[in-house]
Amino acid sequence: MSLTSETEEHSERADDAKLRLENLDKHFTVNQGILSRILRGESSQYVHAVDDVTVEIAEGEAFGLAGESGCGKTTLGKTAIKLTEPTNGRIVFDGEDVTDLSGDDLKAFRREAQVIHQNPYDSINPRFTVYEWIEEPLIVHGIGTPEEREARVLETLEMAGLEPPEAYAHEYPTELSGGERQRVGIARALVLEPSFLLADEPASMLDVSIRASILDVFERLQTELGLTALYISHDLSLLKHICDRIGIMYLGELVEVGPADEIIDNPQHPYTQALVSSVPRLDPDVDRERIELVGEVPDAVDVPSGCRFHPRCPKLVPPEDVDLEQAVWRAVANLRRDLLEDDLSLTGDETHTPGEIRAEYGVPDELSDPHVEAVLSEALEAFVETEDATLDRLREALESPCERGSIPTYQATDVQRSQCLLHDPDGPYRAG
Numbered sequence: 001m002s003l004t005s006e007t008e009e010h011s012e013r014a015d016d017a018k019l020r021l022e023n024l025d026k027h028f029t030v031n032q033g034i035l036s037r038i039l040r041g042e043s044s045q046y047v048h049a050v051d052d053v054t055v056e057i058a059e060g061e062a063f064g065l066a067g068e069s070g071c072g073k074t075t076l077g078k079t080a081i082k083l084t085e086p087t088n089g090r091i092v093f094d095g096e097d098v099t100d101l102s103g104d105d106l107k108a109f110r111r112e113a114q115v116i117h118q119n120p121y122d123s124i125n126p127r128f129t130v131y132e133w134i135e136e137p138l139i140v141h142g143i144g145t146p147e148e149r150e151a152r153v154l155e156t157l158e159m160a161g162l163e164p165p166e167a168y169a170h171e172y173p174t175e176l177s178g179g180e181r182q183r184v185g186i187a188r189a190l191v192l193e194p195s196f197l198l199a200d201e202p203a204s205m206l207d208v209s210i211r212a213s214i215l216d217v218f219e220r221l222q223t224e225l226g227l228t229a230l231y232i233s234h235d236l237s238l239l240k241h242i243c244d245r246i247g248i249m250y251l252g253e254l255v256e257v258g259p260a261d262e263i264i265d266n267p268q269h270p271y272t273q274a275l276v277s278s279v280p281r282l283d284p285d286v287d288r289e290r291i292e293l294v295g296e297v298p299d300a301v302d303v304p305s306g307c308r309f310h311p312r313c314p315k316l317v318p319p320e321d322v323d324l325e326q327a328v329w330r331a332v333a334n335l336r337r338d339l340l341e342d343d344l345s346l347t348g349d350e351t352h353t354p355g356e357i358r359a360e361y362g363v364p365d366e367l368s369d370p371h372v373e374a375v376l377s378e379a380l381e382a383f384v385e386t387e388d389a390t391l392d393r394l395r396e397a398l399e400s401p402c403e404r405g406s407i408p409t410y411q412a413t414d415v416q417r418s419q420c421l422l423h424d425p426d427g428p429y430r431a432g
């Protein structure tokens with residue numbers, strides 16, 4: 001299914017959506033000195049923290065966001081509930097466009113959408129007692145008499161599992177353990193009776209022994225209060241445990257979305273497959289082959305063309321006229337990438353022969369495809385001789401379809417969407 005029909009599908013279901021993000025972008029301007037920009041002749045550059053994300057979260061749903069560090073999870077979460085302004089796109093909450101809310105309307109929205117922070121040590125003001133800290137949002141929003149507020153604070157402490165609430169109310173946060181502080185953070189988020197909760201790495205700072213009990217609180221609250229929640233975490237096993245659906249982010253884009261169990265047990269996008277395979281304890285009974293992810297996540301300023309995962313993808317699609325085994329093609333593509341970027345990764349400082357360069361990249365001395373062999377050996381000879389080769393032929397002749405244009409989102413299975421050419425039902429490539 002193409003992106004167009006996906007949009008139609010969304011608009012049909014839009015009424016059930018608690019939160020709907022449409023083509024959401026959040027870009028940050030890179031903080032470069034004016035002088036350096038003038039000298040290097042560059043215009044402003046942007047960090048593509050979130051790019052063209054379209055997704056909806058249903059009423060009562062727990063949605064998880066996962067992906068490597070820096071891929072944009074926190075920025076997407078914060079933008080979704082307007083803790084930071086989107087660069088482009090629309091945010092629809094309870095059927096209403098909240099993208100440009102301000103003033104009292106924004107304040108009312110803030111009551112509905114609350115956040116639980118990652119760090120229970122930093123996020124609480126130590127000068128407040130637990131009672132004062134949890135009562136504050138009620139005062140800010142002008143809610144209730146002092147007696148009504150007291151009743152609400154104590155009730156909320158109890159909901160967050162701080163019992164007896166009267167005993168906790170007059171403590172200072174510094175006197176509490178990490179798990180207790182996280183429960184205080186939960187109580188503060190709940191006191192306004194929100195309908196949407198953003199929990200950013202809610203358990204990552206906690207001891208393993210405490211994590212399970214905090215996750216139980218989340219699960220219980222969601223069932224009892226019917227909350228819709230967006231959980232952000234590196235930890236796929238945590239998300240599998242508490243979420244209905246999971247979205248996987250890579251370099252600002254949402255590359256796969258589907259039911260939590262399916263994302264873990266039957267990942268479709270090559271990036272999700274690699275991410276899942278790197279977590280051995282996800283499912284001890286499943287003997288999963290570990291997929292090694294080569295290289296680092298690229299810079300979010302200078303994002304790769306086409307599929308952003310293509311420089312690292314173990315399933316990179318070769319050009320149609322290339323006939324090489326996948327592992328050999330990946331090795332050739334790695335060497336081509338570094339030659340084109342003039343950034344070969346070689347051991348030692350001495351000059352290398354074409355044969356030595358090939359060996360370092362795991363490219364065989366003679367490729368079985370004569371066309372690729374001719375293009376690559378010509379480029380290597382030129383590179384070694386002049387160190388400044390014209391590499392246009394290498395660039396054009398061996399360009400992968402994954403490097404071109406923007407990759408749409410496809411329906412990869414009945415329940416999973418994936419932004420990968422391998423899932424184009426009308427395309428020549430097949431997922432394997």
Ligand SMILES: Nc1ncnc2c1ncn2[C@@H]1O[C@H](COP(=O)(O)OP(=O)(O)OP(=O)(O)O)[C@@H](O)[C@H]1O
Pocket residue numbers: 028029047048049067068069070071072073074075076234300
């Ligand atoms: N205020 C900001 N100004 C400039 N760049 C930013 C800002 N906030 C985030 N970024 C950049 O945006 C990208 C996405 O960051 P973000 O924190 O959203 O990722 P993340 O997936 O939540 O990472 P982590 O898991 O490490 O928290 C990164 O490249 C980050 O450096």
